[in-house]
Amino acid sequence: MTKLQAKNIVKHFDHNGNSVVALDGITLNVEEGDFVCIVGPSGCGKSTFLNIIAGLEQPDSGEILLNGKPISETGPDRTMVFQEGALFPWLKVIDNVEFGLKMAGIPKDERREISRRYLDMMQLTKFADSYTYQLSTGMKQRVAIARALAMDPEILLMDEPFAALDSQTRDLLLVELQLIWERTKKTIIFVTHNISESVILGNKVEIFKNRPSKIKKEIIIDYRRPRLTEDANLQKYYHEILQELKSEVMARSKDDLK
Ligand SMILES: Nc1ncnc2c1ncn2[C@@H]1O[C@H](COP(=O)(O)OP(=O)(O)O)[C@@H](O)[C@H]1O
Ligand SMILES: [Mg+2]
Known part of the structure; x- marks a missing residue:
């Protein structure tokens, strides 16, 4: 199709x-x-x-x-991943991943579950509560990808x-x-x-x-x-x-x- x-x-x-x-x-x-x-x-x-x-x-x-x-x-x-992650430095990794879901009005429990799934897929579970400035450039890009995928875009x-x-x-x-x-x-x-x-x-x-x-x-x-x-x-x-x-x-x- x-x-x-x-x-x-x-x-x-x-x-x-x-x-x-x-x-x-x-x-x-x-x-x-x-x-x-x-x-x-x-x-x-x-x-x-x-x-x-x-x-x-x-x-x-x-x-x-x-x-x-x-x-x-x-x-x-349609979600976008840019060259530099364009992440929010004042939010924890997990909250960055959840941001779009929160804006879309997805209830807290549900968005936690979704974001944990994608953090796990990107091997970032251990860093869920870190801030993005504590991550390497490669990890930041993985957060950005997790955030984009969490929205389940077409x-x-x-x-x-x-x-x-x-x-x-x-x-x-x-x-x-x-x-x-x-x-x-x-x-x-x-x-x-x-x-x-x-x-x-x-x-x-x-x-x-x-x-x-x-x-x-x-x-x-x-x-x-x-x-x-x-x-x-x-x-x-x-x-x-x-x-x-x-x-x-x-x-x-x-x-x-x-
Ligand atoms: N906002 C803009 N204002 C003026 N010119 C732009 C703008 N965005 C892109 N361009 C011009 O359009 C052309 C293509 O740019 P771009 O799409 O960024 O190329 P690429 O991503 O392939 O490097 C370039 O000549 C650039 O100068
Ligand atoms: Mg370009």
């Missing part, structure tokens, strides 16, 4: 009176249970596209359909959530996220500029063209899980994406020299 449809999304921004086209007609179908990775050079419009799906920004034209219905604003059916949106992590922590989380995806069967859209991440995580990888952004190519990766960073069999996908992105970066440097 098609979970999300982006239909010809166009978005421009004004920069000192100049119009910059960030998205130039993005069309994408995401099926239920898909793990879609969007990869592209920085500044190509990945975050803008994700923000439009989240309802944080409005497109100039085009529309996003969730379960066949147009979306126009933010909603608990789609989990992730914008470079592992970009600030050291490589060992990132490798661990790449495996954990695959296990969670298999367990929860969530539909995930994950944005990254990191090719390895997209190959390890995605069953579909959407390669974004440089500004003005369109989808240049979709690559299907049908390969066993959990996939590991060091798996040599993933190299061919890595190189295929790298070639596509290299030509994008080359095209941009030529433009910049004009």
Whole structure:
């Protein structure tokens, strides 16, 4: 079943009176249970596209359909995990995870149970009563993921959530996220500029063209899980994406020299 449809999304921004086209007609179908990775050079419009799906920004034209219905604003059916956890430092870990549930009016006992389940899934049970400043960056991102999952969204949106992590922590989380995806069967859209991440995580990888952004190519990766960073069999996908992105970066440097 098609979970999300982006239909010809166009978005421009004004920069000192100049119009910059960030998205130039993005069309994408995401099926239920898909793990879609969007990869592209920085500044190509990945975050803008994700923000439009989240309802944080409005497109100039085009529309996003969730379960066949147009979306126009933010909603608990789409939760976002950002690069930096965006956690509340004055709340304990468990209260951070419960925050959205509390806002949604879920009774205390029920939300405690839900948040404990996700803390357990993210191996954070021991830290339920800690404050977020007492945690490492990797643990903070796990709290942010637990908080997003606790809302039981239709789609989990992730914008470079592992970009600030050291490589060992990132490798661990790449495996954990695959296990969670298999367990929860969530539909995930994950944005990254990191090719390895997209190959390890995605069953579909959407390669974004440089500004003005369109989808240049979709690559299907049908390969066993959990996939590991060091798996040599993933190299061919890595190189295929790298070639596509290299030509994008080359095209941009030529433009910049004009
Ligand atoms: N709020 C904004 N105001 C003006 N320009 C913006 C804004 N957000 C993004 N842009 C521009 O849109 C383009 C795409 O940005 P972004 O979506 O953040 O790219 P990415 O996430 O791929 O790095 C960039 O040229 C950026 O300068
Ligand atoms: Mg971005």
